[in-house]
Amino acid sequence: MxxxxxxxxxxxxxxxxxxxxxxxxxxxxxxxxxxxxxxxxxxxxDAGRGSAPLALGVDTPAVEMVPWRPATAHGHWRHDLTVLLENRNYQGRPGYWVATPLVLDESSSTAVLVLRGWLPRQASFPQSPPTVPAPAGEQAISGELLDRVPRLFELWSWSDNSATQLPKKLPDPERPLPSLQNLDLAAYSAATGLKFKPAVLAQTSAAASPESADGGAQLLHEWPEPSLxxxxxxxxxxxxxxxxxxxxxxxxxxxxxxxxxxxxxxxx
The missing domain is CATH 1.10.287 (Helix Hairpins)
Known part of the structure; x- marks a missing residue:
C-alpha cells in the first residue's frame, strides 16, 4: 500500500x-x-500606404480616412490649443510630440488634429516648456492618417494627477502649453469646442511656410513604426x-x- x-x-x-x-x-x-x-x-x-493620397476637407467621409493613408490638409493653426505629449523618445532622447489643431473651416469649427513632430526636452533643471514653432497664415500639411493618437501606458492614470490630465477648457490661462501623457480626441474636442475629423494626421514633411522661421526649434517628422x-x-x-x-x-x-x-x- x-x-x-x-x-x-x-x-x-x-x-x-x-x-x-x-x-x-x-x-x-x-x-x-x-x-x-x-x-x-x-x-x-500596406493597404493604407498603397491608397491614393486623400485631400482632407469638411465633407470628407470617415470611411475614406483609412489608417496609414497619405493625406493632405489646408487650414490655419490654432496655436493657443497646442498640447505636448510627454515621454515620446526619439533615438533614446526624451522629448515631446507637438499636437495642434488645423482648422479646415472657420464657420463650422471643423478641424483635424495634427501631430506636428518631435521636440527635445531640456536636460537642465528646472525644466521649461520647449519653444514651439508657431507659423501664421494658410498652411498646407501632408502626412499619414492614424485612427487615434498613439497611447502610452500611464501608471499614474489610476490616481487623480491633474498635472497629466487635459484641462476641461482650452485655452487654459494657467497652463498655456499643457503637457500630458495621452490625448483622447473626444475629450480634446469637448475642451476646445472644435469638431474634429475622426482621424489624426501625423505630419511627414515640413509645411509650406518654414516652421523654424520664427525662432522655434525645428520639428522632426520621424514617427515610430509598430512592431511587425x-x-x-x-x-x-x-x-x-x-x-x-x-x-x-x-x-x-x-x-x-x-x-x-x-x-x-x-x-x-
Whole structure:
C-alpha cells in the first residue's frame, strides 16, 4: 500500500503538471494570436500606404480616412490649443510630440488634429516648456492618417494627477502649453469646442511656410513604426507548444508509476 505522504506528493505533481500543460498550450495560442495581429497590422499599413493620397476637407467621409493613408490638409493653426505629449523618445532622447489643431473651416469649427513632430526636452533643471514653432497664415500639411493618437501606458492614470490630465477648457490661462501623457480626441474636442475629423494626421514633411522661421526649434517628422515581426511570435509559440508535450509526458510517467505502486503486492 502506498504511503500517505507519497500519494499526496504524487497528486500534487500530477495537478501541477496538468496545469503546466494547459498554461504552455495557452501561451502558444496567445503567441499565435499576436502573430496574426501583427500580420493584420502589416496588411493594413500596406493597404493604407498603397491608397491614393486623400485631400482632407469638411465633407470628407470617415470611411475614406483609412489608417496609414497619405493625406493632405489646408487650414490655419490654432496655436493657443497646442498640447505636448510627454515621454515620446526619439533615438533614446526624451522629448515631446507637438499636437495642434488645423482648422479646415472657420464657420463650422471643423478641424483635424495634427501631430506636428518631435521636440527635445531640456536636460537642465528646472525644466521649461520647449519653444514651439508657431507659423501664421494658410498652411498646407501632408502626412499619414492614424485612427487615434498613439497611447502610452500611464501608471499614474489610476490616481487623480491633474498635472497629466487635459484641462476641461482650452485655452487654459494657467497652463498655456499643457503637457500630458495621452490625448483622447473626444475629450480634446469637448475642451476646445472644435469638431474634429475622426482621424489624426501625423505630419511627414515640413509645411509650406518654414516652421523654424520664427525662432522655434525645428520639428522632426520621424514617427515610430509598430512592431511587425510576427515570425518572432511564431518562434515563441513553437517553444511553448514544445514545452506542453514534455509536461504531458512527465504527467503520464508519474501516473504510470503511481499505478504500478498500487498494483504491486505489499512487502511483508
Amino acid at each position: 502506498a504511503r500517505p505522504h507519497t500519494t499526496f506528493h504524487t497528486l500534487t505533481a500530477l495537478v501541477l503538471l496538468g496545469a503546466l500543460v494547459f498554461v504552455f498550450a495557452s501561451l502558444g495560442n496567445w503567441q499565435l494570436s499576436r502573430a496574426a495581429q501583427r500580420d493584420a497590422i502589416r496588411l493594413a499599413i 515581426d510576427s515570425d518572432k511570435n511564431r518562434g515563441y509559440a513553437l517553444q511553448w507548444f514544445g514545452f506542453a508535450p514534455i509536461a504531458a509526458i512527465a504527467w503520464l510517467v508519474i501516473a504510470w508509476r503511481a499505478l504500478r505502486r498500487r498494483k504491486s503486492p505489499p512487502i511483508l
